[in-house]
Amino acid sequence: MTKETLLEIKDLHACVGEKEILKGLSLTIPMGEVHAIMGPNGSGKSTLSNVIAGHPAYEVTGGQILFKGQDLLAMTPDERANSGVFLAFQYPTELPGVGTALFLKTALNAKRRFQGFPDLDAVGFMKRLKPRAQALGITDDMLKRPVNVGFSGGEKKKLETFQMAFLEPDFCILDEMDSGLDIDALRTVSEAVNVMREAHRSFLLITHYQRLLDYIVPDYIHIMVNGRIVDSGDKTLALKLEEKGYEDYK
Amino acid sequence: MKITNNLCLITQDGQTKTVNVSSEGLRLVVPDGKELNLSALVFDGTFSVRVVLAGAEAKCRLSCVYLSGRKSENKIRFDVQHQAGNTYSEQIVRGILTDRAKASFEGTIRIPKDSQKCDASQNHRAVVLSDAASVTAIPELEIYADDVKCAHGSAIGSLDKTQLFYLMSRGVPADVAKKMLLRAFVRDVLDDSFEKYVDEWMGEHA
Ligand SMILES: Nc1ncnc2c1ncn2[C@@H]1O[C@H](COP(=O)(O)OP(=O)(O)OP(=O)(O)O)[C@@H](O)[C@H]1O
Ligand SMILES: [Mg+2]
Numbered sequence: 263m264t265k266e267t268l269l270e271i272k273d274l275h276a277c278v279g280e281k282e283i284l285k286g287l288s289l290t291i292p293m294g295e296v297h298a299i300m301g302p303n304g305s306g307k308s309t310l311s312n313v314i315a316g317h318p319a320y321e322v323t324g325g326q327i328l329f330k331g332q333d334l335l336a337m338t339p340d341e342r343a344n345s346g347v348f349l350a351f352q353y354p355t356e357l358p359g360v361g362t363a364l365f366l367k368t369a370l371n372a373k374r375r376f377q378g379f380p381d382l383d384a385v386g387f388m389k390r391l392k393p394r395a396q397a398l399g400i401t402d403d404m405l406k407r408p409v410n411v412g413f414s415g416g417e418k419k420k421l422e423t424f425q426m427a428f429l430e431p432d433f434c435i436l437d438e439m440d441s442g443l444d445i446d447a448l449r450t451v452s453e454a455v456n457v458m459r460e461a462h463r464s465f466l467l468i469t470h471y472q473r474l475l476d477y478i479v480p481d482y483i484h485i486m487v488n489g490r491i492v493d494s495g496d497k498t499l500a501l502k503l504e505e506k507g508y509e510d511y512k
Numbered sequence: 513m514k515i516t517n518n519l520c521l522i523t524q525d526g527q528t529k530t531v532n533v534s535s536e537g538l539r540l541v542v543p544d545g546k547e548l549n550l551s552a553l554v555f556d557g558t559f560s561v562r563v564v565l566a567g568a569e570a571k572c573r574l575s576c577v578y579l580s581g582r583k584s585e586n587k588i589r590f591d592v593q594h595q596a597g598n599t600y601s602e603q604i605v606r607g608i609l610t611d612r613a614k615a616s617f618e619g620t621i622r623i624p625k626d627s628q629k630c631d632a633s634q635n636h637r638a639v640v641l642s643d644a645a646s647v648t649a650i651p652e653l654e655i656y657a658d659d660v661k662c663a664h665g666s667a668i669g670s671l672d673k674t675q676l677f678y679l680m681s682r683g684v685p686a687d688v689a690k691k692m693l694l695r696a697f698v699r700d701v702l703d704d705s706f707e708k709y710v711d712e713w714m715g716e717h718a
Pocket of ligand 1: 304310
């Protein structure tokens with residue numbers, strides 16, 4: 263039986279200013295699968311993530327993205343998020359003056375409203391927050407501080423993963439989640455991803471290192487070079503890359 | 513309490529009161545060793561404060577948020593005179609402008625020749641939400657003593673697009689996200705007692 267498609271990208275072109283960065287990218291991700299993208303610096307991996315999430319700095323000049331069969335590019339970033347898209351950013355944004363707990367509550371209730379549910383009360387909020395925070399080492403002190411302000415590089419990455427666990431999206435993009443994480447944190451964060459692997463949820467992991475893929479074993483690996491997917495294969499592709507680099511693809 | 517124009521709310525050393533902005537302005541003298549803390553929330557008109565730091569170790573911290581909507585014209589004037597040496601002052605001003613509002617901030621720091629070892633700072637930031645609104649900052653530094661510290665800066669711009677996107681990428685609708693960021697922008701200047709007035713204004717204007 264073939265799995266249902268969650269995300270389908272067809273011949274996507276996107277620019278920043280005058281410069282074309284995505285040059286006809288196609289990618290299909292079925293439900294329940296973990297896909298990894300690897301590729302040289304500047305090949306457009308973060309651009310792809312940002313375009314999926316709806317970042318206003320990137321202009322889509324061609325192609326299509328279907329998410330659960332719907333036209334994703336026609337939606338605002340908040341509609342995309344509330345429909346189930348989540349991007350754990352390579353460089354998370356600091357929000358001075360916006361408390362982390364309030365931020366989480368606002369995001370969760372926005373999603374609930376979008377789905378026609380009433381806001382969660384304080385008890386329900388804490389119930390949802392506590393175990394996930396604990397699993398990822400998010401302290402009460404971090405939750406009291408403004409979002410990402412004064413967080414270390416690794417703490418920011420943990421908070422991104424925590425937000426993902428908290429909001430329970432259907433499609434999770436993790437852009438270099440492993441950069442800046444120490445070995446224990448890498449294990450913790452990978453574990454948080456693995457417990458979320460379910461039949462209705464898919465992941466797109468962007469990474470430079472085989473090591474992450476030992477912890478979170480992907481169903482497919484794609485190689486991205488110069489704004490396109492140039493090769494796809496199973497997890498052995500990462501081993502080949504580790505050995506030879508991107509030489510063959512250039 | 514309903515906010516009307518021309519009204520400004522100030523807290524002075526923990527006491528909150530309202531004053532009419534069109535009045536002459538405030539003139540305050542801080543004697544040696546004393547500290548003045550003044551926060552103001554201004555909606556329209558001219559708000560003018562002159563402070564004289566009259567003796568050693570006198571301090572003042574002047575905070576002001578102006579919220580200018582519709583066709584309001586805000587003028588914020590702070591004037592701090594470091595009459596004595598070893599005196600300290602801080603001016604922090606944040607503004608939000610919408611619609612066709614106009615605002616200006618004139619911040620003056622005076623340190624005469626004999627007032628050595630003073631520390632003065634002035635910081636102004638404004639968020640302009642509409643193309644038709646405008647704001648100017650006019651710092652005036654009259655500093656004649658040579659052994660002093662003085663810092664000043666002003667930044668005028670729109671809401672940070674990356675921050676807005678980050679909130680929206682978590683499902684927060686644009687209008688809610690915008691208000692969260694505006695509230696955060698004034699929060700580091702005004703304490704919680706002002707929050708409901710800020711919210712009320714934003715409900716109507718932002
Ligand atoms: N907002 C932007 N403004 C200007 N140029 C940009 C912007 N975003 C991306 N670019 C450019 O687009 C190209 C692709 O960048 P992108 O961040 O997508 O690469 P990447 O594959 O994620 O690289 P890395 O592995 O280093 O994270 C780069 O040349 C980059 O400089
Ligand atoms: Mg990147």
